[in-house]
Amino acid sequence: MTFHDRPIGIFDSGVGGLTVLRALRERLPTEQLLYLGDTARLPYGTKSPETIARYAVQAAGLLVGRGIKLLVVACNTASAHALDALRDAYPQIEVTGVIEPGAEAACAASASGRIAVIATESTARAGAYEAAIRRIRGDAEIATRACSVFVALAEEGWLDGPVAEAAARRYLAPLFADKDAGSRPDTLVLGCTHFPLLSPVLETVVGPGVVLVDSARTTADRVALMLDRAGVASRNVHFPAEIRLLATDAPDRFARVAANFLPFPITPAMVELVDLQQASPAAGPARPSRPLEV
Amino acid sequence: MTFHDRPIGIFDSGVGGLTVLRALRERLPTEQLLYLGDTARLPYGTKSPETIARYAVQAAGLLVGRGIKLLVVACNTASAHALDALRDAYPQIEVTGVIEPGAEAACAASASGRIAVIATESTARAGAYEAAIRRIRGDAEIATRACSVFVALAEEGWLDGPVAEAAARRYLAPLFADKDAGSRPDTLVLGCTHFPLLSPVLETVVGPGVVLVDSARTTADRVALMLDRAGVASRNVHFPAEIRLLATDAPDRFARVAANFLPFPITPAMVELVDLQQASPAAGPARPSRPLEV
Structure with a gap:
């Protein structure tokens, strides 16, 4: 897999970042999207800055381990508190917040x-x-x-x-x-x-x-610009490209609430349950999960 | 410290259980109360049963390590999913849910x-x-x-x-x-x-x-009965006995929101920040925290 073909990683504490996923899908239909909702630890909005940064670095590590080419922090709270920590932890990946x-x-x-x-x-x-x-x-x-x-x-x-x-x-x-x-x-x-x-x-x-x-929309514009500047936009001509959804807890609830955020139905089978305790950036290539065609 | 003099432990995912603490204080003014809000991981209500049980056992371990005589699970979600796991993990302590x-x-x-x-x-x-x-x-x-x-x-x-x-x-x-x-x-x-x-x-x-x-009120009645039956009600004649508040994250927010639940003001200094990752039932006697006189 060449770097161009790698997915864009999108990270949020829960389902809210799906508004960003939706905007990215509309703006960049040939880009693969890999979304992680840290539903086991949501909401971030009521937690301390130190805890938020620690959780964000851990969650992003899973996406980096699955070979993303760019990380979108699709969570205002994590964007406010964790961008520096994320850039320090993963210098090989470009990171943008919202x-x-x-x-x-x-x-x-x-x-x-x-x-x-x-x-x-x-x-x-x-x-x-x-x-x-x-x-x-x-x-x-x-x-x-x-x-x-x-x-x-x-x-x-x-x-x-x-x-x-x-x-x-x-x-x-x-x-x-x-x-x-x-x-x-x-x-x-x-x-x-x-x-x-x-x-x-x-x-x-x-x-x-x-x-x-x-x-969400302005972040999608920024991501398009970053991909162009770095010369790593997808060369895929088929679309829509694949979307994968990961959650750290309760995929059934994730699927149900996601229906309020996305223009297509989501079933629990489309959401892969992941364990951040066991994941690490060194974990190697992506494990197969059921892709979501949109 | 004799067993009678030990505090009642009260556990919730956040501040909601303070309605139970308040009912216990009104019903049993000579009992010491030790409250733990697992604010780093709230809310439990959207998490899976397995995760809820695991978090509850970990949180209760901290209270057991500080020498409580009885555990009140002041959280409906944890009462629904974690009572059996808690009784298995801490057979030496009587446990009641709400x-x-x-x-x-x-x-x-x-x-x-x-x-x-x-x-x-x-x-x-x-x-x-x-x-x-x-x-x-x-x-x-x-x-x-x-x-x-x-x-x-x-x-x-x-x-x-x-x-x-x-x-x-x-x-x-x-x-x-x-x-x-x-x-x-x-x-x-x-x-x-x-x-x-x-x-x-x-x-x-x-x-x-x-x-x-x-x-909350009916749980306080049940606790009074359990203490009487076990013969471990406080022999303290002074009241109100001490209350201590513990939280796993963001004591400032805990103190602010707690004001909606309690009839007296709470400052962040009254809330001790604890780390469940490092705590264990083998941790020994209670560390000093600032007591709250009510």
Whole structure:
């Protein structure tokens, strides 16, 4: 297998990163995708930075051991806390998170420089989006809010209706509706991979004139650019290329919740259960798992 | 230290079991309480039965190593999947979960025999309450519903207001409001330790004539009975006895969320960070941690 033909590795604490997998599939249909959800240890959003970095390095090691050509950290929390540790641990692999692409897209979208960010507790507390946005646009006015309940709603499949609307109003009114036009943000960054599922209800609550930035799509653009620059884009002319899904626990639940994130049905048989305790980058070539044709 | 003077160990995946700690403190004010929240690996409710049992045995080992006299599994999910494994691993310690006391209380409360159970996904799927209720009352009509979003609401502190009301209506209307009086349950078991926090809004939604069974209180009654029978109740005449709180990750978040569960403020300094990888039952006597006076 030449380097070009290797899969892109995508790593998340659970199913949320499937929004990134979906965007990559749409943007790069000839690239093989190998997705790992660390479902045994989710959610990362409530854990300490040290624990998150340790878990991410361990999970990425399994993907590296299976011969990926590039690693996408499709988890905002891990992107906030683990990128340096991952680059140190696997210098042979290019790594991208979702925060920098999201920050770039937000700065491009915002006319006023007033940007709101919604995220998990841990990402919000880390201030990772603020830092990334300020590196591009030093004068940006950034308001960040942790929205933990949105994760539960996305996983439950409650993407619209009275509960999602009431939660969106409770979280977002202080940032939007309760502000006058002169201080209201014109851009809302969805700083958790679960949140794009709630886009329709979020758009209703923030009102017209606010751009929603979905970092899944902007991350897929970044990956396309990285592959081109490194000259390692797939030379495969057949598509769609193969997708493989790995989880560290409860493949049946993974399959069920994944149905909220993907435009095709997933059965538990399509999800391979892996054990991170026994995996290591030295483990050799990929073991066969049942591929998923999309 | 005589056996009587040893603490009661309380174990949960996170903060939810603090509703049981609170009930124990009210019922048994002279008993020392040692609480462990396995926050590094929460939530258990979405994990597989095998993983839950393995985590519970490891976590309980730390409490046994610190010399507890009795173990309360203050987590419905672990009570559903780990009691046998815990009794096998630590035969020297009496163990109780929260499900049997809750089932007994439900059977005592229900006149009609129609009982509704709300729980996490894993507890609901395991059918643990159904089995425990049927052992007592074979002809019970039991309806069970997984209510994952309630956990997120309790941890966010959204205990009332439009989000909690809309979520309660969405989960519970099919069990109560949408049924005629002849088939409506007369008892609702709160089969997750987080749910008692939502009792006021749940009472509003199910309407009058439905008894809410909070297994925290019934578990405290069971513990009092077990201590009496074994002759190992505390002989301490001073109260309140000491409480110690342990967590496996993020003590700052533990302290913040614990404030929703306890009637007194908790600071991160009151929460001792412990490492289950290094702990073992052979680790010897309790290390000093800062006690919590209540």
